[in-house]
Amino acid sequence: MEAVPREVKPLLLEETWRWYGPNDPVTLEDVKQSGATGIVTALHQIPIGEIWSESAILERKKMLEDAGFTWSVVESVPVHESIKLGKADRDKYIETYKQTVRNLGKCGIRCICYNFMPVLDWTRTDLTRRWPDGSEALAYDADELAAFDLYILKRAGAEKEYEASALARAKAVFDKMDDQAQQALQQNIIAGLPGRMVEAYSIEEFRSAIAEYENVKPAQMRENLAYFLRSIIPTCEEAGVFMAIHPDDPPRPILGLPPACSTRDDVAALLKAVDSKFNGITLCVGTYASSPQNKVEDMAKEFASRTHFVHLRNVTKEMPPSPETGLGPAGCTFTESDHLGGDVDMYAIMLTMLEEKQRRVREGWGDSANIPFRPDHGHKMLDDMKDSFDIDYQATVNCVEASRKAGLDQFVLLSAVCVQRPLLAFQEAKLQAEADLCKEGEKMSYSIVRPTAFFKSLLGQVKGVKGGAPYVMFGDGTEVRCKPISEEDLASFMADCFWDPAKKNAILPIGGPGPALSFKEQGELLFSLV
Known part of the structure; x- marks a missing residue:
């Protein structure tokens, strides 16, 4: 009996690419060669706290569709610092955010990756860490961060937060730095990294921004996040827009700033605060893996049903000497590794996400069953150098x-x-x-x-x-x-x-x-x- 051929459509995740808009040196024509079908982008030209108009959204959407892509994820609509701080004017900025959500929903954009980390969006101490194959990777050195905190930023009371051994290492690191090395470290941490969703700072502005959080404890920070979510998720449900929080990067309280979303318990708490599938997470594998406190493979399974976007990258951690745990004020050192060569079992992560995609299809989620993913923070290599x-x-x-x-x-x-x-x-x-x-x-x-x-x-x-x-x-x-x-x-x-x-x-x-x-x-x- 002759077999009847039939088309089998695999239930795969959506391949996406982050694009920084018309000024990105990587063109949409370049992106096409990667095999991506979706674009992750934002209207970076609109100041934080202002409404994204339907016309501006549609203009960008048309630009992407004309090039053969879909606008899969917004990364990001930045959250104003007044909301994070719980200031008296936060409701004004929340209403602005809600209107942007409505406009995105009307334009058919269904996912927002956002960040609630105070002051910073994400930070590294080294943008050109040499990898064994000769390429260059992003890295975070805990001792360099401590040196910046203690001797360049000169944050009041910082020395009381570090163990004696960490203080000694930070002093040794700083003593080896010339003026150029100090300036480079400062710039890496506060001057803005590609894709940052907050403003770049001078050192004086950075001190002032950090000082605003001096009396904001972790519990209050998480309550401010919950307040934000309780306010906007009903609007998200009406608009059909999923919120996907990106974890603090690195996932620990650095520079005296209170954490918002760094650990498994943080994720569980924020999902419980507003129990709606529209209140979800961005599973940034590399970020969560940067803390020894997180077991990312287990987190992927536990929170699969609320995962709306995935960042795939891996890291290798270097733990400080005992008795330090790597959970202190500067955490532990890590380097962004090859995808299959780091601390995380990337195969297990992908298997979990594929199984979740299949579950959503079986339950009839329709287009919402889609789980977009993108590579994150690739190495500088080949002609890039x-x-x-x-x-x-x-x-x-x-x-x-x-x-x-x-x-x-x-x-x-x-x-x-x-x-x-x-x-x-x-x-x-x-x-x-x-x-x-x-x-x-x-x-x-x-x-x-x-x-x-x-x-x-x-x-x-x-x-x-x-x-x-x-x-x-x-x-x-x-x-x-x-x-x-x-x-x-x-x-x-x-x-x-x-x-x-x-x-x-x-x-x-x-x-x-x-x-x-x-x-x-x-x-x-x-x-x-x-």
């Missing part, structure tokens, strides 16, 4: 070397403010060149100038606009704002670096006068002039 990095970096090295040979005693480097959130190889190159120049401090003083943008950047479009061509910008031209500076003003500032003692051995961000301008506003200015 070459090409434009080498060209940009080597050019600066050559100039510094020539200056030293010529006997010059000061070097003024023109860098860029975009190195604060490095996404591209040339930004990494400038950061490395800055670091090398700082090491020259004893032999040759330096000034590192980081302008926001140049008005000269518009000149390439002047001829086209005069000839009737359209003005080119990303998206609707409102996602990025900056203060462009003229060449004359920038040159004057750089020249002053040779005469002003305050500008020596310093990193100097600079922008032009007046308010920050979006690309759209710059284009309108260009049209008014030509």
